Amino acid sequence: MPIEPELLDPVTVAGWTLTVAADGREAQLHAPAGVVITELSGSRTTLALSNATVRSRALDAGSPPRWDVGLAERILRRARPAGSLFLRALVDQGGTATAEKLREVTGLEFLNHATRTLTESAAVVFSDGDPEQRGRYWRHFFATRRHPDQPRGRVYDYYLSDELVPIFAEALTRLGR
Secondary structure (H helix, E strand, O other), rough: OOOOOOOOOOOEEEEEEEEEOOOOOOOOOOOOOOOOEEEOOOOEEEEEEEEEOOOOOOOOOOOOOOOOOOHHHHHHHHHHHHHHHHHHHHHHOEEEEEHHHHHHHOOOOOOOHHHHHHHHHHHHHHHHHOOOOHHHHHOOOEEEEOOOOOOOOOEEEEEEEEOOOHHHHHHHHHHOO
């Protein structure tokens, strides 16, 4: 039969009750009504709120964008010309290309200017009319991969999904880019 530890007097603050064992090795935490403690470990506590709606921009990215040529055009129109140059090269390479190949094809010494203008443009377009500015969560519509031997180094290659290649190809063509 386990030995129950000697407990100190409980402390209650704002509906929370904390009781600590005299030797300091164990603690019991009782939450106010509607809050469930799902984990208590060391100085960290994980809580769950029952019947509560939490407004958090960090957790709610909204719905993913529904891609079409019009949306791609809006992003390209807002971006600087280097963004279109970068995407044209990526599309022409079938949606996947090394950074070295893209620098060679575009003539751009640094690709970060081109990628930054695209992600900033996408964030603005996706957030249009959204007071929560959730569009910033969907701004990275192309992926990057670091060099396997240099995980913190430069980007090794870029990838545009198979779904987006024809959409951006058409948008670039419509805009004459």
